[in-house]
Every structure is written in structure tokens, then in C-alpha cells.
Amino acid sequence: MLMAGPNGGRLDRSDEELLQDTVGGDLRAFDVIVRRYRDRLLNFVFRFLGDRTAAEDVVQETFLRVFRKSGEYHASARFSTWLFTIAGNLAKSELRRRKRGRFTSLGWNEEAEQHIEIPDDRPRPDAFAETEIATEAIQKAIESLPPNHRQVVILSDIQGMAYEEIAQIVGCPVGTVKSRINRGRLRLQNKLERLGYLPDSMEAE
Template sequence: MDGATVAKLQNMNDEDVMEQLQDGVVQAFDIIVHRYKDRLHNFLYRYTHNHEDCEDLVQETFLRVYRSRHSYQRIAKLSTWMYTIALNLAKSMYKKKKRMTLISIHADESDPDDREMEITDTNILQDDELHLKNSMGELEKALEELNDNFKEVIVLRDIQQLTYEEISEITGAAMGTVKSRINRARSQLQELIGDYVGPETF
């Protein structure tokens, strides 16, 4: 592999790297895989809660990205385009298996960069730890009570912390619909567990 080419690619933004891939620079695909494999794993793990299924989906996502590279247009961010592919694959897997396992708000143990819930009090008492664990468990169960549309936008917004614009592009729903679903999902979670406040919870 040409080191100079790789170094040049590493300094490019995602969209420029994708353009290089479209122009036949094969090293560009390796750069994209390197940048997104962990992010896609983290994203898809929230839907499958199964590392084997998650790995299959990540590989299939990259395969689709490569095969469909010429259909990508710079009017969309590369990340948004890839998340859309990944989400559609996850939905297809769900339909095939007729099940959706528990969405975890805990960190993915296989990903050292995955964000954990922040606890400011480093001297938290054992009783507090138990309460926190129980609260997180309640939230996980409450997420399962949401319909798929609500669950989807909550994962994208409150866990993946994507913008409303990105969620709109990924889900294909209008901006107003996205905001409405997020608000209604949060309201339902508050009814179910009483103290859900959105991103600050995580």
C-alpha cells in the first residue's frame, strides 16, 4: 500500500475520501472502514444487543457501501448515508428474525471508546449504586415498551446524539415528525419510569 497515498487520504474529510474511492483509489475504502467500524458497531449493537449479529451487520454495511459507492452524492454527509444503510439492514434483520432484543443504554464492552453514563460523585455509596443499577434496568425495560418508530429516534437522538437533521435523513421522516416522535417517546418514558429527561440521563 502506498504510504504517501494513505497519508494524503488520512488528512481528507469523509466526503473527499469517498470521492477518491469513487475515482478508483482502493485505499480509500480502508480509510472509511477504519473510521467507521467502531462507530457502526456501537450504533448497531443498540439494536441487536448481540455481538455476532452486530458484526454481521457491520460487515454487510461496508459491503453495501462499497457496492453502492457510485450512488453516493455529496449532498448528504457520508456518515448519514452510512447510518441509513446500517439502519435499514438492522430493520431487515429484525423483520427476518421477528424479534428485537433489549436495547442497551450501557456501554458496549467490546468498544473501549463507547461512552458510559457519567457519574459526577466518585464517592457514590453502595445504596446509590444499587439504585442506579435498578434505574437503568427500569429504563431499558421502558424502552422496550415504545413502538419501533419512537424507539428508533430515541436511540439516534439520546444515545447516538445525532442531530434532528441527521435523524430525518436516516429515517426518511420529516423534521417535524422526528421532533414529535422524540417528544412523545420521552413523554412515554417519563410516564413509565417517572424521571426520564432525555440526553442528560445518559
């Protein structure tokens, strides 16, 4: 990205080593970091915000901040944890900014959740469109979760992170993370059931 050419040897280096190389002026090392994490970060932020353009901005800002603060990184936490913490905080700030600017998504408060229904345009004839609609509905349902629940559900079920790592990222005890994940999943489940995108758990076996 920054410079063309081989990344000889850099691909095998750990994140922490690459960051040290970046501090030493090796910009290709930072390029490897960007390539290593951009997709995961983009998916995390996109699922959180539901806006691709805003998600790309947040991810760019995350990398920029990491680049700026690369000399301040201490290996007390994993690099990926640090990265996701920065991205998560920026995504939350963006969400607040958008909320102030009336860019609200579907309301996530309890009352609103009871009344807002996403229009169901199904069924569409081809399977691809079907999948697209389902994906969009799931995304909307994720966005309807409170931010704290949304963040941990994405980190857990989409990013596949462990409770302990999520706890470090969101800065909460592991018990709180477990509770938020469970409540987030149940809400999401309830919403998607009502929309017909999940089997109805109330149906008799």
C-alpha cells in the same frame, strides 16, 4: 484493516473524497472510512437491536453495501447520513427477520408495555455491577420502544444528531421526528421511572 501501512494524508480527507478514492481503487481510503464510522454505527445498531453479534453483522453489511455502491453516491446528502440510512434500514430488516423467527424482545405494543416488568435484581454490592445492571435495564427499556421511536431516540440522544439530519436518515418530515423523539423519551422515562432507574417525576418537590 485491508492493508497495513500508513494512511498518509488520508486521515485529513473528507468522507466524500475518501469515497471517490475508493471508487478509484484505493482500498486504504475505504479502510479510513470504516475506522471513522464503525464505532458510531455499531453503537447505533446495537442500541437498536440489543444484540451484539447481530449488530456487528449489520454494520459489516452496511460497509459492504457502501463499498459496492460507492460509485453511485451523490453528494446530495452527507455521507454520514447516507451511511446511517443504510444501517438503519438494515437494522429494521434484521428486527423484522428476528421477529418472524420469534426472536422477539420485550413487547413494544401498548398493552404489553403495561404488563411486562423487567425483574429488578438490585441492589448489587459493587458499583460496577450496579452500573452494568442499570445499563442493561436501560437497554431493555430502549428495546421496548416501537422501532420508529427507538430509532430517533437513539439517533438523537445517544448519537447526538440534529433533528434535520435524523429526518433525512429516517425519511420523515422534521415535525414527525420531533414528535417521535418526544413520545419516545416520555415512554422511556415512564418505564425507567417505574424500574427505579430515574427519579420519579410524580414525586412532589
